Amino acid sequence: MKLIILGVGGMGALSLSKIVAQMSMNRNISVRSSEIHGMAKKGGLVEVQMKIGEGKSGVVLQKTADFTLVLDEAYLDYGKAFLREDVFGFIVLKNKDKEWIVKDLGDIRFANALILGRFVKQQNLFTNDDAIEVLKNFKFFKKNRIAFERGLV
């Protein structure tokens, strides 16, 4: 599976990629990723490309990804460019999601659990339990779980 995660600094794009990686490792599936940070912290793009169960490098080319997870609406077109033409794995964190998270959970970083929920719902490789297994080790498991379950709806 080829996966792209796009966000801006501080949104949790890197944490999200690590959750997916841990889910893979728990299932003994090889996982690679490639990320660009640096100036990303300053509000710029955080881009994580992942290969699950394939490849030598973690790089994913445009028009080859199975899923794109976009945590900032500024990157809709860029995110779409990575998707294979025959798939519908486009998952976006909308502004209204952000508002709900900040209001109900108090920190925008819970966005990644919500997106994870939407991702898990749409694919066949990982189950809900795979995700919960990883999330339950988090400090704020309760809030992550609320966000994750909202993503499953």
Add this chain to the structure above:
Amino acid sequence: MKLFLSGNEAIAFGLVEAGVRFIVGYPGTPSSEVIPTAMDIKKRFGIKGYFDWSVNEKVAFEEATAASYSHIGSAVVMKQVGLNVAMDPFMNTAMTGAPGGLVVVVADDPGPHSSQTEQDSRFLAFFAKIPVLEPSTPQEAYGFSKKALFLSRNFEIPVMIRSVTRVSHSREDIEVGRLDDLQVKPNFIRDVDRFAATPHFRLILHKELNEKIESIKKLKWFSDFEEYFEGGVLIVTSGVSFAYLYDIVKDNNLEDKLKLLRISMSYPLDLEKLKKAIDKTGSKRVLVIEEGYPVIEMQLKTKMPTVEGRLSGLVPNEGELTIDKIGEILAKAGVLNQKSHGFVLPPFKRPSLCPGCGHRSAFYAIKQVFKNKAIYASDIGCYTLGLNLGAVDTVHCMGASISFGFGFDKVYSLFGKNDQVVVATIGDSTFFHSGMPALVDAVHNNSKLILVILDNSTVAMTGNQTTPADKYNQIGEKTKSIEIERVIEALGVEFLKIRDAYDIDGMINDLKHAKDFVLDNKVPAVLIFRHPCVYSGEGLENNIRFKNIYINKDLCTGCRVCVNQFECPSLIFDEDRKKVFIDVATCIKCGQCVKSCPFDAIKVEQ
């Protein structure tokens, strides 16, 4: 134990597992995660070792050299431009050797993504005559780090691990080995002809170095080449380019068109052996694709003038060799039918200081006082982004703000109007790194420079590493805090003011006084504008946080003064309504923007 490690984390695991017990360096993207990982390993596995940050790369290199002289496995870690800072000891340690082993971890940044240059450190390995290993994946970064110490110890020569952004910042599931606490004993054996060599003995050491390199050239594994696939066109490659080429061949079914010959040690190269290996493939056409400068290609060209690569114009001479770029090169060479699908670029989003960053308030105050009249020399760090507030005119290399400020002031004082104000801005860690010597010069030679030290008490840009001003290191060990103000006073600076960078009126006042002082006295003034980095957990938790901050829509005229002059990314101009609004997802409710509105439209609730 299987872990999802970045290339940098993998290097730390490899080094410590191999027996390296002394690791020092200075933070710099993309190298910064090696030392924090080593420190975590030390704490987690109860390993005895010295792993920590040094004040700069030159100092780090010398510290690690002495540890290696004492027969302790050592490593020094830096980004590519950091090696420029460490060049002097780097060249010398190549000569004197490294008895306990010394691994020089350098992360290059082709692109560049977050650097001033995209220089290729392999050239500096070539220049110093030390071996350089090029991992292509995090898994190899782990394995090569172990091999590097082995090679370094056996030949008593520094060995470079050359990583690049795409290896350092890629991740892979890696099975790491056992981490045991070793019994190591320092054993410095006096040998003045080597460790305190006069020029006469340096000649002898140079000969020894040449002999070491000749032996390493023939060494099994290190001098071996890996061959992949059975095609007629041969590509000689190394490092991350190898991983990309491998994936391109697999994804495009080019197994019968291309053959890859992968080099792990790009210097020293056994050119006779390489030529034989190439001849044996029977390939009529040989391309060299390597990330960085033509290091392999230049060496190979002496034996095979027809190889194609950067020197022949096939491969571009600047920019990162991304997988897309390599695809284009193969298409240009006629070996890949790549359909051009029109690469979509991400929308450009200007990097900006974080919402609530004290540097922004400081730059705002500086700009309010000096407008466009001062010359603004700045430095390497987050505050480079003072560019967005129009308060940065130059950014060059670590510490150069003060020396540039000195140079500007001297020529304007001598040949121009004597009232030209020069404002240098530098961060706390950069001041310690290489700003201090320049300030000595400015004080000693009467420069009327205004130096603003933007002190956020951390190395913020590279991920909040500790500075010499900290009282504890990353893993809670006690350190001695070096107070910047005491350094400034000790250097003989006569005007020093310290202010919280959230006190905009106070800073404006200090800057005006500093201006009068330097013009009257023709000596430097130093201001420390201090506010903890809000990107650090502690800084954010302890930061002032208003209950609410909002725009009074009736008062907002849509003039954009706040957006343009204060430039906080949480202030967003709504093009439809012609009013500013506050982005709740990024705003930290610090209230610093209030001062920037000429119509008092930004309101806070206590």
